[in-house]
Amino acid sequence: MHPVDGYAIGQSFFFGTKDASLVATGHSVTLPGRSGDAGMRAHAVLKSLGPNEILVGAVPFSDTAQAHLVVPESYQWASALEGQPLAVTGPQSGVGECVPSPQEYEKSVAAALGSIHARQLDKVVLTRSVEVPLQRPLDVPQTLRILRHQQSDGYVFACELPERRTLLGASPELLISRKGDTVRALPLAGSRPRSGDPHVDTTRGLDLMESDKDRREHAFVVDTIATALAPYCRELSVPTAPSVVAASRMLHLGTVITGRLLPDAPPALALAHALHPTPAVCGTPTATARAVIDDLEGYDRGFYTGMVGWSDARGNGQWAVTIRCAEATATTVRLYAGAGVVEGSTPESELAETDAKLATMQGVLSHYTGKVDNGRSIHTVAG
Numbered sequence: 001m002h003p004v005d006g007y008a009i010g011q012s013f014f015f016g017t018k019d020a021s022l023v024a025t026g027h028s029v030t031l032p033g034r035s036g037d038a039g040m041r042a043h044a045v046l047k048s049l050g051p052n053e054i055l056v057g058a059v060p061f062s063d064t065a066q067a068h069l070v071v072p073e074s075y076q077w078a079s080a081l082e083g084q085p086l087a088v089t090g091p092q093s094g095v096g097e098c099v100p101s102p103q104e105y106e107k108s109v110a111a112a113l114g115s116i117h118a119r120q121l122d123k124v125v126l127t128r129s130v131e132v133p134l135q136r137p138l139d140v141p142q143t144l145r146i147l148r149h150q151q152s153d154g155y156v157f158a159c160e161l162p163e164r165r166t167l168l169g170a171s172p173e174l175l176i177s178r179k180g181d182t183v184r185a186l187p188l189a190g191s192r193p194r195s196g197d198p199h200v201d202t203t204r205g206l207d208l209m210e211s212d213k214d215r216r217e218h219a220f221v222v223d224t225i226a227t228a229l230a231p232y233c234r235e236l237s238v239p240t241a242p243s244v245v246a247a248s249r250m251l252h253l254g255t256v257i258t259g260r261l262l263p264d265a266p267p268a269l270a271l272a273h274a275l276h277p278t279p280a281v282c283g284t285p286t287a288t289a290r291a292v293i294d295d296l297e298g299y300d301r302g303f304y305t306g307m308v309g310w311s312d313a314r315g316n317g318q319w320a321v322t323i324r325c326a327e328a329t330a331t332t333v334r335l336y337a338g339a340g341v342v343e344g345s346t347p348e349s350e351l352a353e354t355d356a357k358l359a360t361m362q363g364v365l366s367h368y369t370g371k372v373d374n375g376r377s378i379h380t381v382a383g
């Protein structure tokens with residue numbers, strides 16, 4: 001038994017790394033949840049409640065949408081969750097409903113490339129979502145164990161949202177963590193699918209490291225994060241080159257950024273707000289990229305590409321970027337994936353990247369959904 005087995009739909013929260021798990025239940029106080037100064041306001045409320053209080057939850061991509069941040073009635077830290085292999089997958093259950101469709105997504109990437117060539121922006125991250133019916137109710141603890149098994153590093157999470165929706169996933173990307181005066185971020189950008197063969201993956205990793213397009217795509221993120229953190233830090237270490245980070249089905253370029261904060265630096269959630277949305281999930285410049293996303297994507301990302309995590313009253317916390325995730329109701333599950341578009345991108349390669357990223361959660365959830373085809377077969381027939 002692990003405290004995660006007490007996970008209750010509508011009430012609980014789970015956040016786990018390879019070292020520890022946080023399991024929280026209920027909400028005594030719901031915190032102010034819009035972006036901007038929400039991080040500081042939430043911290044003030046938390047501090048007023050007492051030194052042992054924490055807040056947990058998720059912040060959406062949009063800075064005008066409502067966040068879901070709560071002070072739980074109870075919480076406990078427990079050991080890391082033991083992974084569980086994915087045993088059986090259900091039968092093929094047909095095509096998921098895609099927004100935008102694969103064809104529309106490729107058109108949007110082409111339109112974004114037009115804006116990049118016209119020098120209106122340098123990078124924009126365009127995403128897709130697929131909704132799939134559930135064939136049986138989702139077992140959250142079991143899904144979290146499967147996610148832990150697949151993603152040995154990284155951040156496994158489940159967060160109860162209003163209207164009995166469950167946000168869950170395994171993110172390989174750390175927006176920011178703060179422990180005492182030490183901060184850490186692990187931004188990811190620039191990706192290749194994994195092959196299942198370690199030798200092929202080594203070659204793909206080298207290819208990623210040598211790809212000018214992926215290195216530029218990555219550098220936008222690192223530069224933006226380093227610039228945003230610098231005013232709060234007395235030391236900031238930013239490696240000059242990224243390394244290859246292996247997620248369950250993807251290889252990414254990643255850079256471990258670490259810093260020592262100045263006295264009176266903001267608490268973890270406020271630092272996270274200062275960084276969000278990074279060009280890993282939005283683009284460069286941020287405001288132009290947001291406008292292009294609003295114009296081209298055609299759906300509301302909700303909590304996907306926001307942040308999920310916890311903070312304590314001392315200012316510590318861990319906030320992961322909400323990717324490789326799904327949002328489940330009692331009867332459906334919506335999956336998400338996106339890819340960064342820069343000079344050198346092509347519509348086909350970015351669509352393929354989103355398919356590869358969708359496969360992470362599709363594989364994990366296939367036990368509940370059957371195998372899902374996210375519109376590519378329609379694409380092939382039509383094309």
Ligand SMILES: C=C(O[C@@H]1C=C(C(=O)O)C=C[C@H]1O)C(=O)O
Nearest residue numbers: 189190191280323337338339340
């Ligand atoms: C938007 C997503 O991923 C982001 C985009 C990446 C890229 O374009 O290479 C890599 C990791 C993430 O920062 C996603 O996984 O859905």
